[in-house]
Structure formats: structure tokens, C-alpha cells
Amino acid sequence: MDLSQVKFDEQGLVPVVVQDAKTGEVLTLAYANREALEETLRTRRSTFYSRSRKTLWRKGETSGNIQEVVEVLLDCDGDAVVYRVLPHGPACHTGERSCFHRPLLSGEPSxxxxxxxxxxxxxxxxxxxxxxxxxxxxxxxxxxxxxxxxxxxxxxxxxxxxxxxxxxxxxxxxxxxxxxxxxxxxxxxxxxxxxxxxxxxxxxxxxxxxx
Amino acid sequence: MDLSQVKFDEQGLVPVVVQDAKTGEVLTLAYANREALEETLRTRRSTFYSRSRKTLWRKGETSGNIQEVVEVLLDCDGDAVVYRVLPHGPACHTGERSCFHRPLLSGEPSxxxxxxxxxxxxxxxxxxxxxxxxxxxxxxxxxxxxxxxxxxxxxxxxxxxxxxxxxxxxxxxxxxxxxxxxxxxxxxxxxxxxxxxxxxxxxxxxxxxxx
Structure with a gap:
């Protein structure tokens, strides 16, 4: 795996858009450092860096709500990543499937x-x-x-x-x-x-x- | 429109995940300030804040590749936004449909x-x-x-x-x-x-x- 194209910011982080691979829903916006991204690619489980707890964050480690990673995409500038995942359980700590559950403008589902x-x-x-x-x-x-x-x-x-x-x-x-x-x-x-x-x-x- | 729930960061910005409303593709990760978000909700056209040019960035203003916004979603913490859009032309400055066109791990399309x-x-x-x-x-x-x-x-x-x-x-x-x-x-x-x-x-x- 070649992470040389990934441009981590001054804190060593890159934003990660987590998306349900089947429904297409955007589930969460999180952050990864190099270690989290490497672990995600190796284990094929969503792994992030928690900016509040300042540690590696293996999604589902305590809740059981893991995410199988089926695809990882890097953007043109190398400074943002998409994880396409198969979620086991809700992505959001509120129990909602997606963190993006508050519409500012409502549209039709895809x-x-x-x-x-x-x-x-x-x-x-x-x-x-x-x-x-x-x-x-x-x-x-x-x-x-x-x-x-x-x-x-x-x-x-x-x-x-x-x-x-x-x-x-x-x-x-x-x-x-x-x-x-x-x-x-x-x-x-x-x-x-x-x-x-x-x-x-x-x-x-x-x-x-x-x- | 009630933007009181949106938590802009210390630079007055919130990250915006731009998603194709039909195909579900994640197109771009960009940023919006309050003005850009208000303009997006009012005009239903993707509007961002360009961190490099330090100005409002009306997507497609010069390229013609506008994005009609059909839904805007706020996340649980209020610090990230999704624009679901109908793109007219490519989202990426490289001419690719999506900025996320470099796979680090390849999966099947949705x-x-x-x-x-x-x-x-x-x-x-x-x-x-x-x-x-x-x-x-x-x-x-x-x-x-x-x-x-x-x-x-x-x-x-x-x-x-x-x-x-x-x-x-x-x-x-x-x-x-x-x-x-x-x-x-x-x-x-x-x-x-x-x-x-x-x-x-x-x-x-x-x-x-x-x-």
C-alpha cells in the first residue's frame, strides 16, 4: 500500500468521509492519521484518530458497531479520503444509522x-x-x-x-x-x-x- | 433557515461533503463559512469558502460546472455538513466526475x-x-x-x-x-x-x- 500520495495536515491528520457501500449514505466525517489509515487498509475495518481522546479509534471496539471497509479512495489533492463500508449497527453515537440525520434542507432519498x-x-x-x-x-x-x-x-x-x-x-x-x-x-x-x-x-x- | 446548530471552527469554517444525489458518489470534500452555507440554502447551488483564495467560491461560476443542491444535512455534532447535489459536469478540476478517483483499496460500485x-x-x-x-x-x-x-x-x-x-x-x-x-x-x-x-x-x- 502506497500512502506517499496522502497529504496529512500539520497535525498529521486527513479527513475521512465514511459512506455506506450499499445505500450510499454518508455516515460520518472523521479523521485518520497515518497509523489509522494503515490499520484500516490492513484490517479492512474502519479505524480513525480521535481528536478529543488523542488516540487511535477502532470503530466498534467497545460498541461492537464495526464497519467492514470495502473501498478506500483518495482525492485529487491527496488531502481527503473516503472509506466505503458495510456497517454493523449504527454509525452514530446517538444510535442513528448516520451522523448526518439533521436536515437543513430536505430532499428525496437516492x-x-x-x-x-x-x-x-x-x-x-x-x-x-x-x-x-x-x-x-x-x-x-x-x-x-x-x-x-x-x-x-x-x-x-x-x-x-x-x-x-x-x-x-x-x-x-x-x-x-x-x-x-x-x-x-x-x-x-x-x-x-x-x-x-x-x-x-x-x-x-x-x-x-x-x- | 436555522444555522444556530452549526458549529463553525475557529476559522469560521465547517467541512462539507459533496455527494451526487443520484449515484451516491462522494464528489468533493470542501469547506463553507456561514455566508457560503446561507447562500447554498438560499440559491440551492453549491457554494463554498476557498481556503486558498480566501473568498466565497460559487461552484461553477467560471467553469459552468454548477451543482444543484437538493438536500443539506448536518451531523450530530453540528460540525460537518453534506450537500446532496445534481452536478452539471465534473466536480473535479482534473475533469474527473469525482475528486475521489484514486483508489487505495478497490471495491465494487454501489x-x-x-x-x-x-x-x-x-x-x-x-x-x-x-x-x-x-x-x-x-x-x-x-x-x-x-x-x-x-x-x-x-x-x-x-x-x-x-x-x-x-x-x-x-x-x-x-x-x-x-x-x-x-x-x-x-x-x-x-x-x-x-x-x-x-x-x-x-x-x-x-x-x-x-x-
């Missing part, structure tokens, strides 16, 4: 966030089968029932598109996508499995190579 | 990134119709041909799931998703339109409300 969250809800429903849940009901009716929905919703997309009705297509394509997520969950697959496969086949020229 | 990028490629193909492009060929064959693919791929997902074959489902569901993206593009819809609709219907309890 595509990656929505798909990850809706899929996680589907998984939860399949596990706990709560009364009144549509996903639970569909699961209890059996795989054939779910697959009939795939056929049905695909048919509705086709009809809506033949009607040249974008609103109807938006509606029916969402239904199809939702039921496709249920099929994935039933088969033990994730939206990330589809994203990876899609990227392997269709990444544009110059796009980052699949790992 | 779901939001892959879907946004593949969809953008489809849009580009539909616009330029390059020779040898599958999307261009499908478009030229007409909407009926594309919709037949939806029916065909949905059928293949059904058969793969009936075969209890996750690998086959992964493959066929990716095909279905890809052709669904083509239908969206043909009808002038985006993956974000589906995400918004999905979130309106299925957001888990406690999830952020759709705007």
Missing part, C-alpha cells in the same frame, strides 16, 4: 438508498412474517403465487407501454420491480447481486472494472 | 451508481444510435420488440425460480431489469422515478418521508 431499504424490509417481513404484511401473505401463499405476480406485473408494464402512458408505466414498473425484489429475497439473492451482474455486462467504456 | 450509469448509457445509445449497439438495434426494431423482451425475460425469471436456481434467477432478473430500464428510457422515465414511487408505497416505518 435510488441506492430506496432499493436497499425496501429490500431490507422485505427480508425482515420474510423472517418475522408479521400479521397484515403483504410480503408475508405472499410468501405464505407460496412461490407459485409470487411468480404469477411477476407474469402479471410484466403484462401490465407491456399494456401500459402500448398505451404510451408514462404514468401507468411508472406505476406498473414499480410493481414489477417490487415483486422482483421479493423473488430475489426468496432465492437468497440481493439487489447488489443484480447490480454486480448488470455492471459486468453493461458497464460503459471507461467505467471502473468489476472486482 | 447499486445506485450502477443503475444510474447503465441507465445513462442506455439514454446515450437511444440518442446517438451507434452502430453495433444492442439498445440502438432494439430501439430501431420498435417498441413491440422491446416489450416482447419484457415478456420473455419475465418468463425466464419465472422458470429459473421454479427450478430453484439462484444463479439462473440472478442472470434472468438482471436481463429483465436491463430491459425494464430500456422501457423506462423509451417512455421518458428514469430509475429515480421508480425509486420515488417505490418509496412512497413501501418506505419502512420511521424511514424519511418522500418529499
Amino acid at each position: 435510488l441506492g438508498f430506496v432499493l436497499s431499504k425496501v429490500y431490507a424490509t422485505i427480508q425482515e417481513r420474510l423472517k418475522t412474517l408479521p400479521e397484515g404484511s403483504y410480503v408475508a401473505k405472499l410468501h405464505q401463499a407460496g412461490l407459485d403465487r409470487i411468480l404469477k405476480k411477476i407474469g402479471e406485473e410484466a403484462g401490465e408494464v407491456i399494456i401500459a407501454a402500448k398505451n404510451q402512458n408514462p404514468e401507468e408505466v411508472r406505476w406498473e414498473a414499480t410493481d414489477l420491480l417490487f415483486h422482483l425484489l421479493i423473488v430475489l429475497a426468496e432465492l437468497g439473492l440481493t439487489p447488489e447481486d443484480l447490480a454486480r451482474t448488470l455492471w459486468e455486462r453493461h458497464r460503459p467504456p471507461g467505467g471502473p472494472a468489476p472486482s | 447499486l445506485g451508481f450502477v443503475l444510474s450509469k447503465v441507465y445513462a448509457t442506455i439514454q446515450e445509445r437511444l440518442k446517438t444510435l451507434p452502430e453495433g449497439s444492442y439498445v440502438a438495434k432494439l430501439h430501431q426494431a420498435g417498441l413491440d420488440r422491446i416489450l416482447k423482451k419484457i415478456g420473455e425475460e419475465a418468463g425466464e425469471v419465472i422458470i429459473a425460480a421454479k427450478n430453484q436456481n439462484p444463479e439462473e434467477v440472478r442472470w434472468e432478473a438482471t436481463d429483465l431489469l436491463f430491459h425494464l430500464l430500456i422501457v423506462l428510457a423509451e417512455l421518458g422515465l428514469t430509475p429515480e422515478d421508480l425509486a420515488r414511487t417505490l418509496w412512497e408505497r413501501h418506505r419502512p416505518p420511521g424511514g424519511p418521508a418522500p418529499s
Whole structure:
């Protein structure tokens, strides 16, 4: 690992943007010294330097809320770093998933966030089968029932598109996508499995190579 | 707008993580003073404070590469901010989309990134119709041909799931998703339109409300 391009500041630190690798959420802005960055790259666990405690800070060491690091990116100037992580538990000491939970201006959640969250809800429903849940009901009716929905919703997309009705297509394509997520969950697959496969086949020229 | 919760440092600055609202990419780490933050919230354009030039820095003022700001988030401590933006052109002075383009550890792209990028490629193909492009060929064959693919791929997902074959489902569901993206593009819809609709219907309890 070559850290010669990293420009630590006069206190020997570099700011680290911690991002959820699946949902894309920015979780925390923290700081790393050389030792923390080296340990992160070696152990693939988020490690920082605590400016208040003036020590190495191994995220999750006491709370258990570790972060698996899947990617580390350096910026053009070499003076800022991104850790893309798979968090185990909340990133924030308040118990919130992300430290950035106070909107000064509210917007819509991103595509990656929505798909990850809706899929996680589907998984939860399949596990706990709560009364009144549509996903639970569909699961209890059996795989054939779910697959009939795939056929049905695909048919509705086709009809809506033949009607040249974008609103109807938006509606029916969402239904199809939702039921496709249920099929994935039933088969033990994730939206990330589809994203990876899609990227392997269709990444544009110059796009980052699949790992 | 209430900036009383923002803790500016001794130089009157707060670090700003700039993130692509669609793809989830972290684009830049910059800094804002109170004036820059106020202007960002008022104009909904990324505005920073340039520490080297010691002036307000209106992103894109000279390059034209402005960033529309769709969300601004403050962290738990009040000492870091996220701008979620729709960038017009590259964020980085090197011409790269993101300043964070130098991997110290390489990982796979996120779901939001892959879907946004593949969809953008489809849009580009539909616009330029390059020779040898599958999307261009499908478009030229007409909407009926594309919709037949939806029916065909949905059928293949059904058969793969009936075969209890996750690998086959992964493959066929990716095909279905890809052709669904083509239908969206043909009808002038985006993956974000589906995400918004999905979130309106299925957001888990406690999830952020759709705007």
C-alpha cells in the first residue's frame, strides 16, 4: 500500500468521509492519521484518530458497531479520503444509522438508498412474517403465487407501454420491480447481486472494472 | 433557515461533503463559512469558502460546472455538513466526475451508481444510435420488440425460480431489469422515478418521508 500520495495536515491528520457501500449514505466525517489509515487498509475495518481522546479509534471496539471497509479512495489533492463500508449497527453515537440525520434542507432519498431499504424490509417481513404484511401473505401463499405476480406485473408494464402512458408505466414498473425484489429475497439473492451482474455486462467504456 | 446548530471552527469554517444525489458518489470534500452555507440554502447551488483564495467560491461560476443542491444535512455534532447535489459536469478540476478517483483499496460500485450509469448509457445509445449497439438495434426494431423482451425475460425469471436456481434467477432478473430500464428510457422515465414511487408505497416505518 502506497500512502506517499496522502497529504496529512500539520497535525498529521486527513479527513475521512465514511459512506455506506450499499445505500450510499454518508455516515460520518472523521479523521485518520497515518497509523489509522494503515490499520484500516490492513484490517479492512474502519479505524480513525480521535481528536478529543488523542488516540487511535477502532470503530466498534467497545460498541461492537464495526464497519467492514470495502473501498478506500483518495482525492485529487491527496488531502481527503473516503472509506466505503458495510456497517454493523449504527454509525452514530446517538444510535442513528448516520451522523448526518439533521436536515437543513430536505430532499428525496437516492435510488441506492430506496432499493436497499425496501429490500431490507422485505427480508425482515420474510423472517418475522408479521400479521397484515403483504410480503408475508405472499410468501405464505407460496412461490407459485409470487411468480404469477411477476407474469402479471410484466403484462401490465407491456399494456401500459402500448398505451404510451408514462404514468401507468411508472406505476406498473414499480410493481414489477417490487415483486422482483421479493423473488430475489426468496432465492437468497440481493439487489447488489443484480447490480454486480448488470455492471459486468453493461458497464460503459471507461467505467471502473468489476472486482 | 436555522444555522444556530452549526458549529463553525475557529476559522469560521465547517467541512462539507459533496455527494451526487443520484449515484451516491462522494464528489468533493470542501469547506463553507456561514455566508457560503446561507447562500447554498438560499440559491440551492453549491457554494463554498476557498481556503486558498480566501473568498466565497460559487461552484461553477467560471467553469459552468454548477451543482444543484437538493438536500443539506448536518451531523450530530453540528460540525460537518453534506450537500446532496445534481452536478452539471465534473466536480473535479482534473475533469474527473469525482475528486475521489484514486483508489487505495478497490471495491465494487454501489447499486445506485450502477443503475444510474447503465441507465445513462442506455439514454446515450437511444440518442446517438451507434452502430453495433444492442439498445440502438432494439430501439430501431420498435417498441413491440422491446416489450416482447419484457415478456420473455419475465418468463425466464419465472422458470429459473421454479427450478430453484439462484444463479439462473440472478442472470434472468438482471436481463429483465436491463430491459425494464430500456422501457423506462423509451417512455421518458428514469430509475429515480421508480425509486420515488417505490418509496412512497413501501418506505419502512420511521424511514424519511418522500418529499
